[in-house]
Amino acid sequence: MFTKPRHLNAENAARFQDQSLVDVYHHRLPYPQAVFDRLLSLLSDLPPVVLDVGTGTGDLARGLIPFVERVDAVDVSEAMIHRGQMMPNGQHPDLNWIQGRVEEVHLQVPYSLIIGGDSIHWMEWETVFPLFHEVLHPDGYVVIIERSELPSVWSNDLGKLIVEFSLIKNFERYDLIEELEKRRLCQSNRSRTMSRRFIRVAA
Helix, strand or coil, X not given: CCCCCCCCCHHHHHHHHCHHHHCCHHHCCCCCHHHHHHHHXXXXXXXCEEEEECCCCCHHHHHHHHHCCEEEEEECCHHHHHHHHCCCCCCCCCEEEEECCCCCCCCCCCEEEEEEECCHHHCCHHHXXXXXXXXXXXXXXXXXXXXXXXXCCCHHXXXXXXXXXXXXXXXXXXXXXXXXXXXXXXXXXXXXXXCEEEEEEEC
């Protein structure tokens, strides 16, 4: 039995429901246009229906919705969803906000694209990946998107500040894909995952 990195626990995940975090969430790195172009290219021969898990304020969902038929955007945080609804495209009629855990809410299947932007690591992997298998179109994709920043002259000093002041004191370095692979929940980039295609995108 494999254990998750210590900091990926329910207590730390629950911080994303706190209003003080929601209020500064817009300072996160934006997704570049290339990410949306890549996601839309995956839908070129598929029904344009998307499931965004752990959507937060819907950065991905709101960016995709003008170009697809429907996006179901799921997040456990009511505060995150409320903020996302007030942002550009947040009131789009084809953007369906769903508050709750993705493994517990009602989903309108199938989805040609299931996306998770900096979110799947917080979920119960042994539960959500079999769920993805069930709700995904036979030719659909599961895509994990990770935001990262190129090193800068202040990166080392910033890292020290994060270590000193972060509320997460039990952080462990890990690679999400490696963790999923060793649990046999997915295979390497662009290979088969639970008989579905799996892609990792770095943004």
